[in-house]
Each structure stands twice: as C-alpha cells, then as structure tokens.
Amino acid sequence: xxxxxxxxxxxxxxxxxxxxxxxxxxxxxxxxxxxxxxxxxxxxxxxxxxxxxxxxxxxxxxxxxxxxxxxxxxxxxxxxxxxxxxxxxxxxxxxxxxxxxxxxxxxxxxxxxxxxxxxxxxxxxxxxxxxxxxxxxxxxxxxxxxxxxxxxxxxxxxxxxxxxxxxxxxxxxxxxxxxxxxxxxxxxxxxxxxxxxxxxxxxxxxxxxxxxx
Numbered sequence: 001x002x003x004x005x006x007x008x009x010x011x012x013x014x015x016x017x018x019x020x021x022x023x024x025x026x027x028x029x030x031x032x033x034x035x036x037x038x039x040x041x042x043x044x045x046x047x048x049x050x051x052x053x054x055x056x057x058x059x060x061x062x063x064x065x066x067x068x069x070x071x072x073x074x075x076x077x078x079x080x081x082x083x084x085x086x087x088x089x090x091x092x093x094x095x096x097x098x099x100x101x102x103x104x105x106x107x108x109x110x111x112x113x114x115x116x117x118x119x120x121x122x123x124x125x126x127x128x129x130x131x132x133x134x135x136x137x138x139x140x141x142x143x144x145x146x147x148x149x150x151x152x153x154x155x156x157x158x159x160x161x162x163x164x165x166x167x168x169x170x171x172x173x174x175x176x177x178x179x180x181x182x183x184x185x186x187x188x189x190x191x192x193x194x195x196x197x198x199x200x201x202x203x204x205x206x207x208x209x210x211x212x213x
Contacts, residue, residue, distance in 0.1 A: 038107045038142040038149075038192075042092070045190035049096075055195060057094030057101060089126040090137075096198060100135040102127070103154075103194075107142035113171035114141050116161060124161050127154040136201065140184070140194055141177060150181040151197035 039059075049055040070078045090104040104127075106118045119139075127137045137154030152172070160172055182197040 038140075038144070039091070039105055041191040042105055042140065042194075045192045045194065046092070046094075048190040049195060055094060055096035055101070057092055057096070059092055060089070090123055096195060099198075099202065100130070100133075101137075101198065102130045102135050103138045103140060105140045105142070107144050109143075109145045110171075111143065111145050111174070113173045114143075114177060115171045116164060117170065119157070119161065124158060128158055131155065131158075136198065138198070138201070140192070141172075141181070143174070147186070149184040149186060149192060149194075150177050151184055151194060151201065152177060152181040153201060156180050 043059060046055075046057045046059075049057060072078060090102055092105070093100070093102040095101070104119070104123060106114070108114050108118065130137050131154055139152050139154070139157055141150045141152055143149070160169070160176075164170060182200055184192060184194055184197050187193050
C-alpha cells in the first residue's frame with residue numbers, strides 16, 4: 001500500500017526506498033535466532049514499561065485519507081493508496097517519571113554511518129519545539145547490519161542537521177554516534193531497554209547543570 005505526505009511525496013518511515021534485492025537481503029539478516037523488526041520491538045518494550053508502571057509511551061497515530069481501494073471480492077477490500085492528512089512529527093511520545101519524552105525510531109543497513117536523509121525538516125522542527133518546552137527528545141538509531149542500537153539526543157541531532165550545509169556532511173559517522181550517543185544493549189524484557197539510556201541522559205544533564213552553577 002502506498003502512503004504519501006500531504007504534498008504528494010511518497011512516504012517511507014525509517015529509510016530510503018529499498019530495491020527488491022535490498023529487501024531480500026534485509027529479510028535474511030538475523031538477530032539471535034530471528035529477524036528483528038525494530039519498530040515492533042519498541043512497541044513491545046513500551047507495553048512492558050506500561051505493564052510495570054515505569055512509563056506511559058505510545059506510538060503516535062497519524063490520520064490518513066484513503067484515495068484508492070480495490071475490492072477483490074464482495075467481502076474484502078484492499079487499500080491501495082492513501083495520503084497523510086498532515087506531516088508526521090516523530091514516532092513516539094509519553095511520560096516517564098515526570099519527564100515528557102518525544103522520540104523517533106530510525107534504522108539503516110549502513111555499517112559506518114547513519115544518513116541524515118532519513119530525517120525530515122518538519123521532524124527536526126518538532127524536536128526543537130519540544131526541547132524549547134524542556135521535553136526530552138532523542139532518536140533511537142538501529143544499525144541492522146551490525147545489530148547495534150543507540151540513543152542519540154535531540155540536541156546533538158539538531159546540531160548535526162543544522163551544520164549539513166556548512167560542513168557538507170550528510171550522515172552521522174558511527175564513530176561520532178559511539179562517542180556522543182549511548183549504546184543500548186538489546187535484551188529480552190524489554191527487548192529495547194531505551195529507558196536505561198534516558199536515565200543516563202537525565203543524570204548527565206543534571207551534572208552539567210550543577211557544574212554550570
């Protein structure tokens with residue numbers, strides 16, 4: 001099914017469009033004994049946090065307008081094309097221990113860098129707006145070929161995004177992500193324990209504030 005932004009641009013949630021060969025190769029990548037659907041595992045992790053009363057985080061629903069439907073039979077309908085009624089912001093938001101969290105989940109097959117083209121200007125604008133209101137914003141970056149996951153703060157993402165034109169750098173090097181981000185060790189329950197990184201981020205920011213005083 002084809003989704004489009006309000007201006008008609010084709011939509012892809014996590015990564016640039018893949019060829020049939022890339023899709024086939026991606027399906028062959030295994031994490032442990034099975035493939036890992038990054039977004040689905042985040043959803044399961046959110047359910048785990050909710051069940052344990054640790055946080056209330058949900059994936060944001062985005063209203064869509066259906067424009068093309070096929071009816072292969074009288075009792076079945078297949079949506080073939082739809083448009084988002086408004087530009088999407090970020091994937092998830094909610095509350096953790098009195099803090100507002102707002103974040104995006106992205107993945108890549110690249111092994112040495114994370115392409116900035118995976119983000120959109122309206123997402124960066126939204127992150128900036130939330131940070132202005134003292135929300136905690138970040139992105140979860142999944143390197144599917146490496147089976148590695150990172151927390152990368154919204155502040156750092158916005159900085160690299162805004163420097164693209166002046167530096168000519170269109171991606172985040174893995175070495176930079178390793179240094180400036182927080183690696184998340186994939187587990188079992190929850191599968192993506194990103195709140196551990198959020199806690200470290202909060203503690204780090206508190207330390208900076210105390211040093212500034």
